[in-house]
Amino acid sequence: MSDSGKTYTTDDLKANGTRKSMYLLLHKKVYDVTKFMDDHPGGDEVIVAEAGQDATDAFEDVGHSDDARELLVDYYLGEFDDTKATAKKATSGAAKAANSAVASGSSLMYFLPLTGLVAFFAWQHYSGSA
Ligand code: HEM
Incomplete structure (x- = not known):
């Protein structure tokens, strides 16, 4: 051996x-x-x-x-x-994490202006009726 x-x-x-x-x-x-x-x-x-x-x-x-x-x-x-294969898996794992970070970032991009818009209409509604 x-x-x-x-x-x-x-x-x-x-x-x-x-x-x-x-x-x-x-x-x-x-x-x-x-x-x-x-x-x-x-x-x-x-x-x-x-x-x-x-x-x-x-x-x-x-x-x-x-x-x-x-x-x-x-x-x-x-x-x-077999570390080559493991390294590949790790890379794809990191890529997935990066993708999901981008995905949650973009949903936040829509969510924030939408909240602002709702707040604006609510403010207009209440200030108009007062
Ligand atoms: C270094 C690797 C290997 C060694 C040292 C080895 C050794 C042996 C030995 C000593 C036998 C006689 C029966 C027994 O003692 O179990 C045997 C039979 C056999 N081996 Fe391997 N073997 C190796 C790899 C393989 C591989 C990769 C295959 C792929 C399928 C294989 C297929 C067979 C078959 C089909 C028999 C049966 C032959 C018969 O009884 O007609 N062997 N081997």
């Missing part, structure tokens, strides 16, 4: 999705299975099919044995870094 602390992104997965160099993403961890592919009892095709994406569901659906899970240790590269 490596403890270099290096993290891998979706770009890394996409750049290493061929038989020459194959990274696999399982449970937020990245594995280099380039050498293992040929020895995989399930064949290399199924691994190629998971290239560049999260293979966790496919891996779990098969119901791999404990022996299979122990093999993973040998191919561990590092943790998966």
